[in-house]
Amino acid sequence: MSDEFSLIERHLRRPAGRSDVLLAGGDDAALVAVPADSLLVVTTDMLVAGVHFEAEAPAAAVGHKALAVNLSDLAAMGAAPAWVSLALTLPAPAPEDWLADFAEGFYALADAAGVALIGGDLTQGPLSLCVQALGLLPAAAGALRREGANVGDLVCVTGTLGDAALALACSLGGAKTPADADAAFLQQRLQQPWPRLGAGVALRPLASAGIDVSDGLIADLGHICRASGVGAIIEQAQLPLSAAARATAGAAGLDVLEAALYGGDDYELCVTVPPAALAAAQRAVAASEFLGLTPIGRIVAEPGIRLQAADGGLHAPRPQVGYRHFG
Amino acid sequence: MSDEFSLIERHLRRPAGRSDVLLAGGDDAALVAVPADSLLVVTTDMLVAGVHFEAEAPAAAVGHKALAVNLSDLAAMGAAPAWVSLALTLPAPAPEDWLADFAEGFYALADAAGVALIGGDLTQGPLSLCVQALGLLPAAAGALRREGANVGDLVCVTGTLGDAALALACSLGGAKTPADADAAFLQQRLQQPWPRLGAGVALRPLASAGIDVSDGLIADLGHICRASGVGAIIEQAQLPLSAAARATAGAAGLDVLEAALYGGDDYELCVTVPPAALAAAQRAVAASEFLGLTPIGRIVAEPGIRLQAADGGLHAPRPQVGYRHFG
Numbered sequence: 001m002s003d004e005f006s007l008i009e010r011h012l013r014r015p016a017g018r019s020d021v022l023l024a025g026g027d028d029a030a031l032v033a034v035p036a037d038s039l040l041v042v043t044t045d046m047l048v049a050g051v052h053f054e055a056e057a058p059a060a061a062v063g064h065k066a067l068a069v070n071l072s073d074l075a076a077m078g079a080a081p082a083w084v085s086l087a088l089t090l091p092a093p094a095p096e097d098w099l100a101d102f103a104e105g106f107y108a109l110a111d112a113a114g115v116a117l118i119g120g121d122l123t124q125g126p127l128s129l130c131v132q133a134l135g136l137l138p139a140a141a142g143a144l145r146r147e148g149a150n151v152g153d154l155v156c157v158t159g160t161l162g163d164a165a166l167a168l169a170c171s172l173g174g175a176k177t178p179a180d181a182d183a184a185f186l187q188q189r190l191q192q193p194w195p196r197l198g199a200g201v202a203l204r205p206l207a208s209a210g211i212d213v214s215d216g217l218i219a220d221l222g223h224i225c226r227a228s229g230v231g232a233i234i235e236q237a238q239l240p241l242s243a244a245a246r247a248t249a250g251a252a253g254l255d256v257l258e259a260a261l262y263g264g265d266d267y268e269l270c271v272t273v274p275p276a277a278l279a280a281a282q283r284a285v286a287a288s289e290f291l292g293l294t295p296i297g298r299i300v301a302e303p304g305i306r307l308q309a310a311d312g313g314l315h316a317p318r319p320q321v322g323y324r325h326f327g
Numbered sequence: 328m329s330d331e332f333s334l335i336e337r338h339l340r341r342p343a344g345r346s347d348v349l350l351a352g353g354d355d356a357a358l359v360a361v362p363a364d365s366l367l368v369v370t371t372d373m374l375v376a377g378v379h380f381e382a383e384a385p386a387a388a389v390g391h392k393a394l395a396v397n398l399s400d401l402a403a404m405g406a407a408p409a410w411v412s413l414a415l416t417l418p419a420p421a422p423e424d425w426l427a428d429f430a431e432g433f434y435a436l437a438d439a440a441g442v443a444l445i446g447g448d449l450t451q452g453p454l455s456l457c458v459q460a461l462g463l464l465p466a467a468a469g470a471l472r473r474e475g476a477n478v479g480d481l482v483c484v485t486g487t488l489g490d491a492a493l494a495l496a497c498s499l500g501g502a503k504t505p506a507d508a509d510a511a512f513l514q515q516r517l518q519q520p521w522p523r524l525g526a527g528v529a530l531r532p533l534a535s536a537g538i539d540v541s542d543g544l545i546a547d548l549g550h551i552c553r554a555s556g557v558g559a560i561i562e563q564a565q566l567p568l569s570a571a572a573r574a575t576a577g578a579a580g581l582d583v584l585e586a587a588l589y590g591g592d593d594y595e596l597c598v599t600v601p602p603a604a605l606a607a608a609q610r611a612v613a614a615s616e617f618l619g620l621t622p623i624g625r626i627v628a629e630p631g632i633r634l635q636a637a638d639g640g641l642h643a644p645r646p647q648v649g650y651r652h653f654g
Contacts (some may be wrong), residue, residue, distance in 0.1 A: 015456065022366065023470065023472070027368035027403045027404070027470075027473050027554075028370065028400040028401075028403035028404050028471070028473070028538060028539060028555070029368045029369055029400045029401060029403070029406070029460075029462070029470075029647070030368070030369045030370070031366055031367070031368055031369075031404070031464070032366065032367050032368050032369065032443075033366055033367070033466070034361040034365075034366075035547070036363040038361075039349065039358055039359065039360055039361075040358070040359050040360070040361050040367070040461075041356045041357070041358055042356055042357045042358075042359065042410065042412055042445060042446060042459075043356035043357070043412075043446065044412045044414050044446065044447055044457070044459055044462070045414065045448050046414035046415075046416055046448050046450050046457060048416055048450060048451070048452035048453070050452070050574060051450065051451055051452050052450070073355040073356045074355075074356060076355035076356070077354070077355050077358070079354045079356065083369065085370075085371045085459060086371075087367055087372065087373035087457045089373055089375055089455065096536060097439075112606055119369060119370065119371065120371055121371055121372050121373050121457075123373050123375060123378065123379070124375070124378055125375035125376075125377070125378050125453070125455060126375070126453040126455075128416065128452060128455060130371070130414045130448075130458040131456035132369075132371055132412060134367075134369070137358070138362070143350065143354075143358055145354055146353070146354050146355070176333075178387055201619070205574075211355060212355060222606075227353070227354075241518055265568075275382050
């Protein structure tokens, strides 16, 4: 677009705030210094309006979420975030108010996470965003991988599950309106997920495997199981549920367990932990983020995931590939 | 999309071919080792169908170009390319033939450039692509920046200018069809630009400033001039033109100088070089890429760019912001 440079200048360029950024913006590429004792962790995610977020969603929330989903991937590796670049495609004429709000949401999270925006691209077309996040990992430590889960390990998740899916179900109009405070909590969980960066770093030396829950617990735990060549049994009664999720599901006639098992977009971490390390892992997560780490099941040799009901009976999850709709 | 994982597996995942790639694909992020004596160079570019390429363009050419424009940014910094990630948004149902051809074009250039695809994202929506390229630069050396041009330096460009713009003008139907061989040459220049990586590395220690010519010579040289606080005089008679460009412009009644001055998408490098270093720079570029490096003007103190005609008269370029249309 004709005023690409001035739009970037006005809304997206801010001081980097990190001494390892040698050059950010205004040249053909950015230049950063990677500490000699660190490995570089690289992830990218594209978000498309109408697919990953509603075109009418508040721009600040879109800015937050575009960054959050990428930082969540770094958290799932146990990496500390360092630098991000952003490619933004905006419809013409450039919606300048939207861009200003977007930048606010983006930078609020970037500043909180200690991440510097080092460059990007602004182009014209259907609204979409692509963020690339770069993180650092001590070279001496291993990353928190999807492979590595061992038979006997406990399956644990941070925070609560199903909140984002319930927010989506309610905002889609398929359910009665929940109480205001609950609705606000669930909407925030959907629109402004907080990447579990501190938990990821804290869990790296203690967990045997990890992933972030973006497509739903069953789908994402399935990735751990396949990568590790194991299976898992999940105790449904142990799934951590927020009070807002319980109340909303109850009032709206939705199945809160469905949301917790198959709902996506919570961006909590799912890790496997040797039983002897559970207490230390819970302490480390609590100390890093005032966050709960709940054991919800165990790794078994038999492939696949089974659900254990309160009466002890085992059954298979329903077949699905990631979360699409529920309720 | 439901078969995102299998599509990635079938078409995009190949062995990394670099020993510094510790983990690529199949986890939440990729993991690479940055040499201790190197700085990291980061760039990203989004390409949108209908804006940056025709939706009907051959998929292999789109794959080539998406990577080429990013590698060209690394070349303009004098960096050696190392790793790339790719986020791809495809309309549903996923056009699998298109994706296979795209991957061929992408990997042909990646392999030639010694770059490893280390991860990415495949999502559903309007056809677009976002590539992030990571390059390396010796920490002891400076990057080839836009700032740094000094009064008296020569302005030089690699290769030839205006080819891509003429190809676009002809393919838009605004001109008579050129001879087949010329048309093929110009189309290849437009659809499959070759990033001047060898030239960038070779010029880094010799040039005072550099940029890649993506928006047109006048627009991009303008960035150098503003960043360096200088101006430039370009001798029109010195602009390097391909035989195909001359013949095509002549046959089609197009202005070849217009194409060379204002046409975008050539992805040549424009650098400023102290006169004493010109011969060494020309030898270095020729040795690295069998490519010409042509002096086309000089840096002056007076801000702005002026054009010098064959009779010595100076005039201002026409006002413009990047290349849009011409002819």
